[in-house]
Amino acid sequence: MIGFLHDNLSYFLSGISVGGQYALIAIGYTMVYGILRLINFAHGDVFMAAGLVMVYLSSSLPFTISIPLVIIITVALGFLIERIAYKPLRSAPRMSVMISAIGVSYLLQNAALYFTGGLAKVYPSIPFLSDSIVIWDATTRMVTIITPFLTIILVVLLTLLIKHTKIGMAMRAVSRDFETSQLMGIKINNVISITFMIGSLLAAVASLLYFTNYASVTPTSGSMPGLKAFVAAVFGGIGSIPGAVIGGFIIGICENIIKGGASIFGIPGTGWTTFSDAFTFAFLIVILVVKPTGLFGEKSVDKV
Numbered sequence: 001m002i003g004f005l006h007d008n009l010s011y012f013l014s015g016i017s018v019g020g021q022y023a024l025i026a027i028g029y030t031m032v033y034g035i036l037r038l039i040n041f042a043h044g045d046v047f048m049a050a051g052l053v054m055v056y057l058s059s060s061l062p063f064t065i066s067i068p069l070v071i072i073i074t075v076a077l078g079f080l081i082e083r084i085a086y087k088p089l090r091s092a093p094r095m096s097v098m099i100s101a102i103g104v105s106y107l108l109q110n111a112a113l114y115f116t117g118g119l120a121k122v123y124p125s126i127p128f129l130s131d132s133i134v135i136w137d138a139t140t141r142m143v144t145i146i147t148p149f150l151t152i153i154l155v156v157l158l159t160l161l162i163k164h165t166k167i168g169m170a171m172r173a174v175s176r177d178f179e180t181s182q183l184m185g186i187k188i189n190n191v192i193s194i195t196f197m198i199g200s201l202l203a204a205v206a207s208l209l210y211f212t213n214y215a216s217v218t219p220t221s222g223s224m225p226g227l228k229a230f231v232a233a234v235f236g237g238i239g240s241i242p243g244a245v246i247g248g249f250i251i252g253i254c255e256n257i258i259k260g261g262a263s264i265f266g267i268p269g270t271g272w273t274t275f276s277d278a279f280t281f282a283f284l285i286v287i288l289v290v291k292p293t294g295l296f297g298e299k300s301v302d303k304v
Contacts, residue, residue: 009135010139011256012253013135013144013145014140015252015253015255015257016144016148016249016252017143017144017145017148017213018147018210018213018256019249019250019251019252019253020148020150020151020248020249020252021147021206021225021248021252022206022229022232022248022249023151023155023232023244023247023249023252024151024154024202024203024206024209025043025044025047025202025203025206025226026229026233026236026247027155027158027199027233027244028040028043028046028198028200028202028229029043029229029230029233029238029244030233030238030239030241030243031171031195031198031241032196032199033233033238033239034171034175034239034240035171035174035175035178035191035192035195036086036097036192038097038098039098039230040101040196040199041098041104042081042085042101042102042105042108043203043229044105044223044226044227045105045108045109045112045222045223045226046077046078046081046200046203047203047204047206047210047222047226048108048217048218048221048223049077049112049222050070050071050074050203050207050208051210051211051217051221051222052112052115052121052217053069053073054066054067054070054208054211055122055123055124057070067126067208070204070207070208071201071205074201074203074204074207075197075200075201075204077200078196078197078201078203079193079200081104081196082192082193082196085100085103085104086101086192087189109220110219112219113219116217116219118218118219120216120218121216121217122215122216123211123214123215123216126208126212129141129142129146129208129209129212130142130143130212133145141212141213143209143212144213146209147209150205150209154202155245158202158241159241162241167191167194170186170191171191171194171195173186174186174188174192175239206225210225224277227281228255228277228280229244229248231251231280231281231284232247232248232250232251233247234284234287234288235247235250235251235283235284235295236248236294236296237293237294237296238294240294240295240296242296243295243296246295246296247294251280251283254283255277258275258276258279259276
């Protein structure tokens, strides 16, 4: 067993790392759904936009300035998306809001296509995060080690915010009963905006970690991580933050185990990487069939 772990440690480390990044993106999906019952399909593109902003800012500014600016700009983008695309449709049918989310997604992708000319942009090498480190004969980057710890710290801070602050109490109240919370004097629009801003902040942090490993950004770079994060949120029970985190780690680890299938399971073949994405969506189908509400999802009860 020890020899098996030693030989395949790099795959497990990569799985834990990318799983943490999926978890941070998935929290944005699950928080918005918990309050608005909306799948924010533009969330993956906000993650992509954060990567592009970092590319352009780092070319003229030091990292000590560009990294905080990336987070601030991404948070502002999340706020603007909510105010411009979702707030006017607050009382509209849910399908209209979902179509608006898809429209925002394509708008961000096409804006990125315009600014980049469709070319992949090389992500900057961030000091310390990009440094190599050897663990038990497995060579990896420092970001791989930092990601799970940073993810857990951010989730703990978010949990404390939700459970022990006034805005957190308002979020919980709105997620339970939207109309009653409004009647009780809670400023619904402020709560929703803050929810989008928190999700965008986590997406910005995830982009810093993710693109440090993958090194290039394209207008569609947010599509696949966004979809996988959505699957993670559904697996954990969309609306549940712990569920989104656990789902993210499970999908990240399984994805990298499949990529290393030839060496891990001793099965010959070079096409295992091709099936890593297919696994994620096959996994989604299985979860929806076996447990539609996810691991920690609550069954909805219609009151008569």
